[in-house]
Amino acid sequence: MGMMAAESVEAAGAQGRFWEMYGRIYRSRRPPTSQSLRRHAARLKLDVQRFESELRGHVHAGRIREDFDSGLQSGVNGTPTFFVNGTRHEDEHTLGALLAALERARSQLVAPNAR
DSSP states (O other): OOHHHHHHHHHHHTTTOHHHHHHHHHHHOSOOOHHHHHHHHHHTTOOHHHHHHHHHTTTTHHHHHHHHHHHHHTTOOSSSOOEETTEEOOSOOSHHHHHHHHHHHHHHSOOGGGO
16 A cells, blocks of 8 residues: 555544545555545545645654554565464465464463463
């Protein structure tokens, strides 16, 4: 997701509609434009003036950069990235591979009553 889209999602989130905006942008399959983002904001019944003001002022850019930097420090260099018990999942991202990783992690846990 590009910076303009990320800022739009955060601006919508500031008005309680983060996931709704995220879904609209993701489903559109086209790069967002200022016009399409304004339409999304209006359809979500956001305060469009506030939304546009926050985008123009890059109000949420710092938070997005912090999240991005935090991801890089955690070893995330793309999406999706999965962690199982704090370890980065390096295998395929198929359902079978992820379930196998979860089963391996579960088998390594010590049952609380076994101590």
